[in-house]
Amino acid sequence: MASLSTASRLCLRSASVANPAAVRAAALSTTAMRPAGGAASASYTSPFKGNESKGNKIPDFGKYMSKSSEGSNKLFSYFMVGAMGAMTAAGAKSTVQEFLVNMSASADVLAMAKVEVDLNAIPEGKNVIIKWRGKPVFIRHRTQEEIDQANKVNISSLRDPQSDDDRVKKPEWLVMLGVCTHLGCVPIGEAGDYGGWFCPCHGSHYDISGRIRKGPAPLNLEIPEYDFPEDGKLVVG
Numbered sequence: 001m002a003s004l005s006t007a008s009r010l011c012l013r014s015a016s017v018a019n020p021a022a023v024r025a026a027a028l029s030t031t032a033m034r035p036a037g038g039a040a041s042a043s044y045t046s047p048f049k050g051n052e053s054k055g056n057k058i059p060d061f062g063k064y065m066s067k068s069s070e071g072s073n074k075l076f077s078y079f080m081v082g083a084m085g086a087m088t089a090a091g092a093k094s095t096v097q098e099f100l101v102n103m104s105a106s107a108d109v110l111a112m113a114k115v116e117v118d119l120n121a122i123p124e125g126k127n128v129i130i131k132w133r134g135k136p137v138f139i140r141h142r143t144q145e146e147i148d149q150a151n152k153v154n155i156s157s158l159r160d161p162q163s164d165d166d167r168v169k170k171p172e173w174l175v176m177l178g179v180c181t182h183l184g185c186v187p188i189g190e191a192g193d194y195g196g197w198f199c200p201c202h203g204s205h206y207d208i209s210g211r212i213r214k215g216p217a218p219l220n221l222e223i224p225e226y227d228f229p230e231d232g233k234l235v236v237g
């Protein structure tokens, strides 16, 4: 190592004798030399003589540069960004719209959302079962005797306390879902210990107001949404 540094020192010394300015410049900078005058040039000349090939020359990108002014270039960029944004928003809107249309209820389901019943066809003291949204609905045309029986029950003794008035809009018409509140069986009408409905699956007894009186069911039979738009007509749903 010592012999190498001694040799380089000797080399420098002999060079400085021959051309002192060149040695000073080499000591100050090891970067590539720019052409005299400092003018910007697209080509680059390697300082390593004898090794000039295509690979160490910077290509001229001049032909790719825009000929238009900076303002018009910006205008074009803003237009493209705006147009792409608008197209993306329109695409997203149509995708979401398609998804929602597919998810919404079909026409036949909507048609079943409400069911109209002619009450004149149901005689007093009789039950009718209709299908609404895939579930059975019990419609009972109650007699005055049944209404009185439903009203004289001590509400505080009930498992799911509810007065008969709270379960009907017109006392003679009892409308409720025919689904047992225990595990969902369909109870049988005019059966059970309380003259109402009886669920044979596990033995739940409902009274003439559809209230649970005996057996494992925890709640009264559910009352669906319904209305009497005119005399003799019932709309469920």
Ligand code: FES
Binding pocket: 180, 181, 182, 183, 184, 185, 199, 200, 201, 202, 203, 204, 215, 216, 217
């Ligand atoms: S499902 Fe009705 S009693 Fe169990």
